[in-house]
Amino acid sequence: xxxxxRDRLIVGLDLxxxxxxxxxxxxxxxxxxxxxxxxxxxxxxxxxxxxxxLAASGRRVFLDLKLHDIGNTVEKGxxxxxxxxxxxxxxxxxxxxxxxxxxxxxxSDLTILAVTVLTSLEDADLNEMGWDGGVEALVxxxxxxxxxxxxxxxxxxxxxxxxxxALAGPGPAIVTPGIRPTGASAGDQKRVVAPAxxxxxxxxxxxxxxPVVEAADPLAAARAxxxxxxxx
Numbered sequence: 356x357x358x359x360x361r362d363r364l365i366v367g368l369d370l371x372x373x374x375x376x377x378x379x380x381x382x383x384x385x386x387x388x389x390x391x392x393x394x395x396x397x398x399x400x401x402x403x404x405x406x407x408x409l410a411a412s413g414r415r416v417f418l419d420l421k422l423h424d425i426g427n428t429v430e431k432g433x434x435x436x437x438x439x440x441x442x443x444x445x446x447x448x449x450x451x452x453x454x455x456x457x458x459x460x461x462x463s464d465l466t467i468l469a470v471t472v473l474t475s476l477e478d479a480d481l482n483e484m485g486w487d488g489g490v491e492a493l494v495x496x497x498x499x500x501x502x503x504x505x506x507x508x509x510x511x512x513x514x515x516x517x518x519x520x521a522l523a524g525p526g527p528a529i530v531t532p533g534i535r536p537t538g539a540s541a542g543d544q545k546r547v548v549a550p551a552x553x554x555x556x557x558x559x560x561x562x563x564x565x566p567v568v569e570a571a572d573p574l575a576a577a578r579a580x581x582x583x584x585x586x587x
Contacts, residue, residue, distance in 0.1 A: 360584035363554070365417050365530070366577065367391040367564025373405045380409065382573050386581070389442075391562055393419040403439065410440035417530070417562070421470055423447040426455035433459035433467070443530070445470050445510060448497035453504035466507035466528065471497040471519075474512045474533035491515065498522045513553035513561075520557035531558040536566055536580050550580055551587035 366387050368376040376396055380387075392406045397420060410416045418441045422429050429446065433456045436444045446456045448469035456467045471494045472481070478489045486493055494515050499522060501509050508528030511519045516529050523529070531553050553561050563580055570576035 369564040391417040407439040416441040417443040429455040430459040437463040437465040469501035513548035516556035532562040550583040554587040
């Protein structure tokens with residue numbers, strides 16, 4: 356497990372193009388060594404090439420594509436992602452999907468992360484989708500299934516990180532989006548947690564996007580978050 360705050364902070368490059376993402380990476384310099392590339396950037400022209408080049412430069416890359424398809428398609432997608440040299444890849448925490456992803460990642464350095472319940476969802480949203488057991492129950496169900504499938508880590512709200520750790524044991528990484536430093540707006544996230552609290556709850560990695568990439572001074576914003584993490 357990572358020990359330094361720098362190894363545990365993942366800056367989400369939720370930006371529309373490679374030029375914007377490259378500018379943020381350049382401004383952050385050596386302060387940040389781990390980046391998330393999600394749909395917006397990955398599917399922009401040159402986005403996956405950017406992720407590959409970022410990994411080749413020595414940074415770690417979390418490819419957040421949340422794969423969910425039939426087993427064979429998931430396997431082929433994971434194999435392709437592994438060839439990019441990225442460190443982490445997300446899949447939705449459905450048993451068939453997770454098992455396929457774990458098979459495809461075997462023998463590589465790619466860590467498969469299972470997405471339990473998106474941090475933008477709350478009980479009312481799950482009720483609308485046909486699940487009436489609430490967020491907590493669904494997270495717990497999917498964590499157990501993720502452990503059985505042998506994934507390397509779990510994505511969950513930091514609000515549930517303590518319970519996830521208790522269920523998953525000491526091995527899997529716990530990657531927590533929805534992190535907002537002290538004083539930041541929650542935006543469209545409904546289950547947000549401050550950096551220090553997320554670490555105390557059991558998170559191993561914190562994903563922070565808008566509070567850094569939309570800041571007037573991204574480097575100062577990243578350093579402030581790192582300081583909060585180190586204080587924990």
